Amino acid sequence: MSHFSYQNGVLHAENVALSAIAEEFGTPAYVYSKATLLDNFNGYAKACAGRDALVCYAMKANSNLAVLDLLARQGAGFDIVSGGELLRVIAAGGDPRKVIFSGVGKTVEEMRLALDKGVLCFNVESIPELHRLNEVAGQMGKRAPVSLRVNPNVDAKTHPYIATGLKANKFGVAYDDALDTYRAAASLPHLEVVGIDCHIGSQLLDDAPLLEALDKLIALIDTLAGEGIVLHHLDMGGGIGINYSGEDAPVQVGDYLARVFERIDAWRAEKYEGKPIKVIFEPGRSIVGNAGVLLMSVEYLKPGEEKNFCVVDAAMNDMMRPTLYEAWMAVQPVTPREGKALTYDLVGPVCESGDWLAHGRELAVQPGDLLAMMTAGAYGFTMASNYNTRGRPAEVIVDGDQVHLVRRREQPQELFALESLVK
Ligand SMILES: Cc1ncc(COP(=O)(O)O)c(C=O)c1O
């Protein structure tokens, strides 16, 4: 459930009017609802209660330290894809022993850092990566815990740019090569094979492809067990979608997890005398997506013969999803006004024709009005850039009637502070 609602004609985050936040912190600004964030995490935690299961929040979706801290305090682990993300987890008070390290391009330095901090597992994506990790662990006198990211070749039925589980994608080890890759991993002295994982794509509305992937992983675990390679955990990745349009009907997290556990329990009962296997999930979007909005102001209205443009102070550098995926994001006035609505393209000040946030929206607006892009908490700020020397937005967390500035707006001078002139 999301805690953004109209109260007395003004859009609120929990008990705080977004207009008050705009006045205090300026726009554009990302505003997050703590209650929504925790509700979403607790949806996973409840479905996992009493089981050997770990929810490793995929922090690429939103890695603000305050968000990580709130989730760590609920017991979350983290799915990371860089050494930088690991340092964020630690800075936020998260436990590295609950960290899963994913990604196709881990560097030697990143492997060293992760081994030194004692992460739970490396999700390895290729044979060369296995060899590099074996070497680095050997130099450090350690054994690296390893899971193979298997690419189960199932169609996630999502936008091609965010599907990851097909043969054509760069991710993971091909299903048909997985057995040989496990044998290679098991033969390396400084690796300890502990698990298996997959992540087939993002914004999945239906869990059928995920369950299909699960069946394939189960079959592989059985084959491996037959060879004496016994796995201790099964990581389903992330991918559960959210309702962007008001009409998307994503599978409920509780229902999906129940179906996963039902299959796993039946399989373990039949083949392993009921001995459980640890289950890991790596959700990102379904934890933070509907917990955030991007608050912006209308700068100019430009009526035209072909199109009307509503120029706002947020842009593609603040929120990439429309430009990158042609993603449809809901936009709502903070204080809806009476009067004639026009059809607008919502665009930012960046010098690119691709700088748009929404196309063809019916809006009754005037310059100075506030708009909120809804469901913007995931892959919003984390994908923001400084293009056009634009400072990235402030980030604010609302908790009931309290407002916390959790990242201040970047100032222009900070954007070139690392640069120097040719001597
Ligand atoms: C390896 C991995 N795990 C988890 C996630 C989180 O996915 P989502 O935000 O769709 O839950 C991603 C991103 O798609 C990912 O690449």
Ligand SMILES: N[C@@H](CCCC[NH3+])C(=O)O
């Ligand atoms: N960033 C993407 C999802 C990619 C997920 C990362 N593997 C989005 O906004 O939808």
